[in-house]
Amino acid sequence: MNSFKKQRTKFIVLMLMPATILLVGLTLFPFIVSLILSFTDYSLLRPGQTKFIFLDNYIELMTTDEFWIALRVTVVFTVLAVLLQVIIGVFIANLLHQETHNISFLRTIYLLPLAITPIAATFTFRLMFNPSLGVFNYFMKSLGFPPQAWLASPSTALFSLIVVDTWQWTPFILLICLGGLASLPNEPFEAAKVDGASNWQIFTKITIPMLYPFIGLALLFRSIDAFKTFDIIYVLTSGGPGILTRTLNLYAFKHGIEFLSMGYAGSIAIIMLIITIVVAQIFLRKNNLLKPKDTFKR
Amino acid sequence: MKKNKLSHLPPIKKLNLTRRHFVKATSALVGAGMLSSYGLPLYAAQNVEEMMAMYKSANMDWESQKGSKIVLSGLEHPWMQSIEPLLPHFTKLTGIDVQVQKQSESEYVAEVPVKLGAGNPTPDVYMVWSYGQAADAGWLESLDQHFDNPNLFDKNWYDLNDIFSSARSFPIWNDGESYVMSITAEAQTMFANQNMLDAIGANVPMTFDELLETGKKLKNDDHAGVAMRSKADGSAGTWPCGGFVFSNGGVVMDNGVCVLDSAEAIEAVQYYGQILNEAGPLGVGNYHWYECLNDYMQEVVAIGMDSSNFATDIENPEKSNAAGHTTYGAMVSGPGKQAKPNMWHWMAGINSKSQNKAAAFLFLTWANSKPTCLMSSALGLATTRTSAWESDGFKSAFGTQAATAALTNLQNADGKIMKDCWFHPQGGEILTPWGIAINEVVTGTKTADKAMKDATQKINKALGV
Numbered sequence: 001m002n003s004f005k006k007q008r009t010k011f012i013v014l015m016l017m018p019a020t021i022l023l024v025g026l027t028l029f030p031f032i033v034s035l036i037l038s039f040t041d042y043s044l045l046r047p048g049q050t051k052f053i054f055l056d057n058y059i060e061l062m063t064t065d066e067f068w069i070a071l072r073v074t075v076v077f078t079v080l081a082v083l084l085q086v087i088i089g090v091f092i093a094n095l096l097h098q099e100t101h102n103i104s105f106l107r108t109i110y111l112l113p114l115a116i117t118p119i120a121a122t123f124t125f126r127l128m129f130n131p132s133l134g135v136f137n138y139f140m141k142s143l144g145f146p147p148q149a150w151l152a153s154p155s156t157a158l159f160s161l162i163v164v165d166t167w168q169w170t171p172f173i174l175l176i177c178l179g180g181l182a183s184l185p186n187e188p189f190e191a192a193k194v195d196g197a198s199n200w201q202i203f204t205k206i207t208i209p210m211l212y213p214f215i216g217l218a219l220l221f222r223s224i225d226a227f228k229t230f231d232i233i234y235v236l237t238s239g240g241p242g243i244l245t246r247t248l249n250l251y252a253f254k255h256g257i258e259f260l261s262m263g264y265a266g267s268i269a270i271i272m273l274i275i276t277i278v279v280a281q282i283f284l285r286k287n288n289l290l291k292p293k294d295t296f297k298r
Numbered sequence: 299m300k301k302n303k304l305s306h307l308p309p310i311k312k313l314n315l316t317r318r319h320f321v322k323a324t325s326a327l328v329g330a331g332m333l334s335s336y337g338l339p340l341y342a343a344q345n346v347e348e349m350m351a352m353y354k355s356a357n358m359d360w361e362s363q364k365g366s367k368i369v370l371s372g373l374e375h376p377w378m379q380s381i382e383p384l385l386p387h388f389t390k391l392t393g394i395d396v397q398v399q400k401q402s403e404s405e406y407v408a409e410v411p412v413k414l415g416a417g418n419p420t421p422d423v424y425m426v427w428s429y430g431q432a433a434d435a436g437w438l439e440s441l442d443q444h445f446d447n448p449n450l451f452d453k454n455w456y457d458l459n460d461i462f463s464s465a466r467s468f469p470i471w472n473d474g475e476s477y478v479m480s481i482t483a484e485a486q487t488m489f490a491n492q493n494m495l496d497a498i499g500a501n502v503p504m505t506f507d508e509l510l511e512t513g514k515k516l517k518n519d520d521h522a523g524v525a526m527r528s529k530a531d532g533s534a535g536t537w538p539c540g541g542f543v544f545s546n547g548g549v550v551m552d553n554g555v556c557v558l559d560s561a562e563a564i565e566a567v568q569y570y571g572q573i574l575n576e577a578g579p580l581g582v583g584n585y586h587w588y589e590c591l592n593d594y595m596q597e598v599v600a601i602g603m604d605s606s607n608f609a610t611d612i613e614n615p616e617k618s619n620a621a622g623h624t625t626y627g628a629m630v631s632g633p634g635k636q637a638k639p640n641m642w643h644w645m646a647g648i649n650s651k652s653q654n655k656a657a658a659f660l661f662l663t664w665a666n667s668k669p670t671c672l673m674s675s676a677l678g679l680a681t682t683r684t685s686a687w688e689s690d691g692f693k694s695a696f697g698t699q700a701a702t703a704a705l706t707n708l709q710n711a712d713g714k715i716m717k718d719c720w721f722h723p724q725g726g727e728i729l730t731p732w733g734i735a736i737n738e739v740v741t742g743t744k745t746a747d748k749a750m751k752d753a754t755q756k757i758n759k760a761l762g763v
Contacts, residue, residue, distance in 0.1 A: 044415030045435045045723060130589075131581030132522075132598045152583030154743055234404075240530025241583050241741035242734055257408045258532065258726045260415060260431070 031273070037266035044260035057267035067268075069243055070251040077158060077247060078226040081165045086219055088166065089173025090211070094203060096174075097181040107178070114171040122235045125164045126151075129236070154241050161245055164232050169225070173218045180214030181207070216289050223283075224276055248272050352669045353391050356455035358448065360664075363657035364393030370661065371399040371421030373406040376607060377482050377644055378425070380674035381665055388664050394657045403427075403533075411437075414649065422652040423661055426478050426645040429471075434723035438477035439648040441469075444659040445476075451663055460668060464713045465682035468643045478645035479662050480682045485707035486541040486639035487606040487700070488627040491620050494521065494600040502627040506542070506569040509601070509630045513577025516600040523577030525590045525599040526570070528740040532729030534586045535570075535736035538604055540719070541640035542566040544712060546632030550719035550728065555763050558732060559754035566632060568746035571739035583741035595620055603629070605642070606704030610678035613697045626703035629710065641711035642720075643682060680704065727760040 038057055042050040061067045096106055113121065128134045129150040137147035150160045188210070192202050208215075230249045233239065239246030239254075246254075248268060256265030283289075353360060372378040378400055385396050399421060401409065407427050413420075414437040432438050444450050458466060465480035490502050494516055503509040513523030528535040543550065546569070548562030557563065574582045579599055591608050593599040595618035602608070606626075615621040629639035646665070648658040664670055671681040676691030686692055693701050722728055735753035738744040744752070 044411060045431060047415065047417075047435065129581075132579050132593060133596070137580075147580055149581035149583065152581040152585075152741055154741060237584065238529055238531040238534075240734070240737045242530060242738040242743040244743070246530075254730060257412070258730060259724070260411055260435075260726075 034266045034269050037263050038270045040263045041261075042263040042266075044262060050263075053263070057264050058271070060264070061267055061271065066243065066246075066251065067248075070246050070248045073158070073243075073245060074227060074247040074249070077162065077165075077229065077245075078223055081162045081169075081226050081229075082219060082222045084162065084166045085170045085173050085222060086215060089170045089218070090177050090208070090215060092170070093174050093177035093181060094207060096178060110174055111171045113168050114175070116168075118168060118231050119235065121168060122164065122232050125167075125232075126236055129160060151237050152241055154244050157237050157241055157245050161232055161236060164236065165226060165229060168232075169222060172222060173215075176214050176218040177211060180211050184210050212287075213289060216283075216287050220280060220283055220289075224280065227276060228272065349387055349669065350391055353664070353667070356452040356667075358450060358452040358455070358663075360392045360660065362449050363654070363660055366393075366654050366657035367395045367397065368422040368652075368654050368657050368661060369397045369399060369420040370423045371401075371406075371410060372425040372646075373401055373403045373427075375403075375425065375644065376610065376679050377674075380677045380679040381670075384670060384673060388661065391664065392657070392660055394660065396661065407533075414651075417651050419649065419651045419653050422649055422654045422658040423646055424649065425481075426647050428720075428725050429469075429478060429645060430721040430723045430725050432647065433471045433477050437650055439650045439652065439655055439658075440475040440477055441479065441648070441659065441662070442475050444656070447656075450656060450659050456663065456666075457668060460683050460685050461666075462682050462684065462708065464641065464708065464711070465643050467713060468717070469645060478647035479666050480643035481646050481666060482607070482644040483641075483680050483682045483704075483708060484605045484607045484643075485641040485704055485711050486538060486603060486629050487609075487703050487707050488601065488603045488629065489594065489608060489612060489620075489700075490601045490625050490627060491594075491597060492623045492625045494597075495625070502625055503601075503630055504628070505630050506546070506566075506573070506632050510569070510573050510577065513573055513601060517577050521597060522579035522582075522593070522599045524573055524601045524603070525579055525582060525585060525593050526574060526603055527586055527590055528570075528574060528583050528737050529586045530583075530734045530737035531586070532726060532733040534733055535740070536729045536733045537640055537642070539567060539570045539736050540716065541603070541629050541638070542570045542632075544638035544640065544715055545629055545635055547635050549715045550732070551715075551722065552718075554761070556728060556754050556757040556761065558735075558757070559751045562632070564746050564750045567736060567739055567750055569632070570736065571746055574740045575742065578740075583737055594618075606700065606707065607680050609696050609700035609704070610680075613695075613700065624697075624700075626697070626700040628703065629707055637710055638712050638715075639707045639710055640716060641708055641713060642716075724761055728757050731756045731760075 039052060039054055040050050041053050041056075092110060096103065096110070099106060128136055131137055131147055131149050131152070134150075136150060140147050148156055150156050184207075188206050189202060192206055197205070228249050229247065230253065233245055233247055233250055234253070237245045239250050249272070252265045252268035252272070255261045255268065378398075382398060382400075385398070389395055406425075410421070410424060410427075411431070414424075414432070415435065426432050426438070445453070461480070462483055465483055468480045469476040469478045471477055488502065495502065495512075498512075498515050500512045500515060503512045509524065516523035526535070526538045528539075540550065543558070543563045543566040546562045546566035548557075548560050548566055550556065550558055550563075558567075579585075579593060585593075587604055590599070590602050590604055591611060594602045594608075595612060597619045609624075609626065612618050612624050613621050629637040631637035646662060648655055648662070652658055666682070668683060668685060671683040671686040672689055672691070675681050675683075675686035675689060676695060678692070678695035680692075680696065681687070687701060687705060696704075719725070719728055731753040735744070735749040738749040739746045743749075
């Protein structure tokens with residue numbers, strides 16, 4: 001028996017080994033390196049002259065206006081983009097769940113943006129946003145509205161980025177919600193119909209509460225991802241006009257890759273990580289998403 | 299599949315070339331009048347032995363590094379495009395195999411510094427985007443020791459005097475050593491759609507005020523008056539706006555201190571912003587060079603002011619609607635000031651950690667030699683050699699008037715004030731806040747006075763002065 005247990009343990013350890021090595025190599029090791037770097041003034045421009053400066057990078061960050069502006073932009077972008085994606089995603093998922101004809105075809109169509117390489121989609125959007133030659137202004141003019149400087153105007157740049165992010169990632173919410181809807185029991189819906197509830201009442205009083213664990217997880221995953229969005233912003237606005245669309249990730253990129261101040265960039269990355277962990281934990285605990293639910297018990 | 303320019307060349311027989319023509323062209327360097335723009339590269343491709351004889355007349359050992367392999371890294375740029383098809387000649391001449399790594403500018407600028415900073419021995423040779431940063435960080439091998447090596451370099455054959463003086467002085471770093479070779483030459487040049495100018499009866503503007511007035515008159519529902527870069531990025535508005543600052547009597551750096559808050563600089567940026575606000579296309583605040591060039595070639599913009607290298611694309615009728623009716627002119631200047639356009643030499647250097655430094659040096663020598671420059675210039679590349687610029691091949695590919703304007707602007711440029719900023723070891727920390735400030739002025743987020751004073755304060759803080 002002991003021998004069997006030992007063999008079993010050995011087998012489990014062996015099976016876990018590749019994933020553990022990958023996890024340590026690709027996640028834990030870079031994290032530790034970033035953490036150490038954030039306490040130094042390491043710069044690729046001064047090889048061999050790195051000094052340990054403890055919390056100086058963090059103090060510098062906290063006293064820099066640009067950091068707080070970038071944080072505000074990041075939060076606004078994340079909240080608005082994810083909120084819009086959740087609203088649209090849940091709404092379309094609910095419609096698709098009720099649709100019986102052409103469901104596979106429609107699902108495929110709605111999920112297409114997820115299958116497109118983000119950078120390719122972003123470059124296509126760049127052309128579409130072009131004020132002189134882009135399709136958006138063509139439609140604006142056709143409808144009698146004045147053309148817009150979508151990516152260059154302080155009033156529309158962030159909104160334009162949110163539109164692109166929403167186009168790309170709403171299908172992710174849709175996918176999770178469709179799966180969630182398919183797993184919900186039919187009885188509460190049938191009972192509501194028998195009791196004469198309207199579609200809107202069913203949607204708000206039954207569907208949403210029962211779907212909440214799925215929406216919560218989708219919201220969490222998307223928020224974490226949106227918080228570190230880089231490609232869309234870098235390609236479309238580079239953080240402009242001025243620094244009105246410069247997020248924390250772009251701010252870290254500027255310092256790390258353009259100014260080669262790896263220590264300072266590391267401290268921004270660590271702060272982003274801390275914010276993500278804290279917000280995610282609060283969200284999970286407040287919504288009891290970490291505990292097993294009895295939602296589906298009949 | 300990417301088009302190879304050589305594959306579109308006319309058949310060799312039609313060019314009616316002889317060995318005598320080629321030798322005359324490459325030795326006298328001004329006697330290539332019978333050659334079409336593509337004649338020399340094509341002739342070289344099909345007459346390799348004669349090409350080899352040209353190079354082998356140098357009193358140096360081209361084969362001293364035979365069997366080596368080097369990695370050449372660069373960005374999507376006319377220099378890479380024109381050098382790449384010629385690499386088989388280099389391999390045949392030297393026995394050195396060249397592996398090419400090519401990336402977009404943004405990828406290149408993001409990846410290569412990290413590689414070099416980590417002490418990677420490759421690439422062996424690379425296009426240098428920020429000389430100050432690379433030289434100061436010790437990523438570049440000094441070339442002086444190789445220039446003195448008779449096995450690797452023949453000074454007489456190479457003919458340093460044929461190279462523009464600015465291109466010769468550009469590579470000399472603060473310590474007196476040369477770490478790079480200049481490989482291209484470009485100056486800020488105005489390009490104006492003559493048909494559009496004629497339609498409003500205007501001349502090519504010469505001053506900031508004239509540019510503003512002409513641009514405003516040119517702007518209508520079909521096209522904008524003037525487009526220049528102003529994206530919120532250190533590599534966008536800073537270069538053309540730099541020419542405005544210099545042409546208004548301002549500078550970026552003075553004795554290591556940023557002085558972009560001077561009255562001259564603020565006024566220049568104010569003009570830059572006003573011109574783009576009142577005569578620019580909608581959304582010009584998000585324009586990089588690509589958008590400026592593209593809008594001009596599509597005739598949705600009447601005037602641009604950017605790199606002289608744009609002429610190759612502008613005069614290509616397959617790409618440009620403005621081909622054949624573009625007038626190239628001098629940089630505009632501020633009230634009562636002398637025009638000082640911005641300028642640039644792309645450079646290439648050897649990785650200080652390279653294991654193949656001698657082979658890499660042979661490559662640089664070959665790439666910058668007279669025969670190679672004559673061939674690449676016939677493909678429209680603005681090299682650093684007078685002989686290549688004077689060749690009919692180059693004039694045909696680039697345009698005679700464009701070449702004349704570019705040369706004039708190069709002569710009017712002041713390399714020193716340009717280098718003080720762009721060659722600064724912390725160039726990125728100067729250019730990024732400045733680029734953002736230009737964008738703020740153009741998009742109306744801040745006034746020129748506030749934007750430039752804020753940027754200057756930020757830059758000087760980053761520089762520790």
